[in-house]
Amino acid sequence: MNTIPNVISRTSKSVDWLFDRELEAADNASEAEYDRRERIVGSIRTAEVLDEMAESMTVAQEEAFMEALNRGGNKDVHTLYCLIDQFKEAIVKRRLAEPAPRFSMTYCSQCGKALGPGNSGVSHCYSHGA
Numbered sequence: 001m002n003t004i005p006n007v008i009s010r011t012s013k014s015v016d017w018l019f020d021r022e023l024e025a026a027d028n029a030s031e032a033e034y035d036r037r038e039r040i041v042g043s044i045r046t047a048e049v050l051d052e053m054a055e056s057m058t059v060a061q062e063e064a065f066m067e068a069l070n071r072g073g074n075k076d077v078h079t080l081y082c083l084i085d086q087f088k089e090a091i092v093k094r095r096l097a098e099p100a101p102r103f104s105m106t107y108c109s110q111c112g113k114a115l116g117p118g119n120s121g122v123s124h125c126y127s128h129g130a
């Protein structure tokens, strides 16, 4: 009996298996990246978007924004949304560029309160404003 086809078949299965593991690792990495982005998007407050707009709007963007706000038609609502979203995305991009926090959850050692993702927990309640 010729064993070469068996060896080829087994080798091919091993390669498939390795390829699957690589795909799985890539999937997990992109899933983690997606989750991180979603957490960042969910953490952005209205005041932060408004600050971003106030600080970085160009004259042309401000004119477009105010004209749209003053007219208030359906197209204008879309323009307002696009402008606001643009500044929210700028915040998201900036936060994504920051290194990911070391721990997915941190805690207060004194009361045990969960404080969200971070590089370290805190020792005392006064550090988290309690």
Ligand SMILES: [Zn+2]
Pocket: 108, 109, 110, 111, 112, 113, 124, 125, 126, 128, 130
């Ligand atoms: Zn505490």
